Amino acid sequence: MKRLEVRAPAKINLYLDVLRKRADGYHNIKSLLLPLALYDQLVLEQGPGAIEVLTQNPTRFRGIPWPISMGSLENNLAGRAAHLLKTMTGYRRGARIFLKKNIPIAGGMGGGSADAAAVLVGLNRLWDTGLTQKELMAIGARLGCDIPALVHGGALEMNGRGERIRPLRLGRKRLWFLLINPGFGISTGDIYTRYTEDLTSPAPPARFASILRGLEEGSLELIAAGLFNALQKTVFQKYPLLKLMHKELAQLKAKGVLLSGTGPTLFALVSTRAQGYELAARVRAALGCPLWMRVIPAGAAAAEA
Secondary structure (H helix, E strand, O other), rough: OOOOEEEEEEEEEEEEEEEEEEOOEEEEEEEEEEEEEEEEEEEEEEEEEOOOEEOOOOOOEEOOOOOOOOOOOHHHHHHHHHHHHHHHHHHEEEEEEEOOOOOOOOOOOOHHHHHHHHHHHHHHHHHHOOOOHHHHHHHHOOOOOOHHHHOOOOOOOOOOOOOOEOOOOOOOOOEEEEEEOOOOOOOHHHHHHHHOOOOOOOHHHEEEEEHHHHHHHHOHHHHHOEEEEEEHHHHHHOOOHHHHHHHHHHOOEEEEEOOOOOOOOOOOOOOHHHHHHHHHHHHHHOOOOOOOEEEEEEEOOEEEE
């Protein structure tokens, strides 16, 4: 095999609680991650020796190009994942990685981590290195806290740094979300540095249980009742535009509005694709500014090669 196409799914956090800072500088978290049918697309090709990452068709934001400079291997997770896999397995050849971004960069939906997970899964197959999923997850953990979960795939509960995961059961009803991104990125590290516990009231345990039951039963009401993000107030404090957007969504009677991860992407629960498009039109009219918006269902069990 000389060429392989891989899809890297985005994710949202239906629940994210920050528990305490660890001795290693990271935070312990409790989170509920849900993959979406929104994908970055990667083409992996056998190469002579080096790892090369290229960009195809940069994502466009309402007609305005989003320039993507992949830079050196140290500056992009896809390249670092390939290099680390090569180093860990002793593989002698290289790879060219063509990446088309559809997930907003630094948008709180795990795009960079999803790309790294997809590279690990895809190159393991392309190079025939024979690593197990557990071994790929361990390599991913050296690159980012949520990469093991994205290598595993599916709806998951995450604990610790994110390395302790538990698969969750989803009902048969399809879940739809309106995603809204204002077109700028947010540094995850910066938000965790700014986070203080006094900004957020502790989440009642019943909230997490409500989401779990809602996912099993396909109940938007139960999911909406449990949504929680301990970082949301910290993000809103630095980026008041997002607080305004959240307020407008609430005034439009959107159901279950929450910031995903460290943002800036906000999401709202919708019953159907048509309802999502209707809400998107109302949001655009209310805010009167360019926004990246998509109506996307939950999907994708894992990176697909």
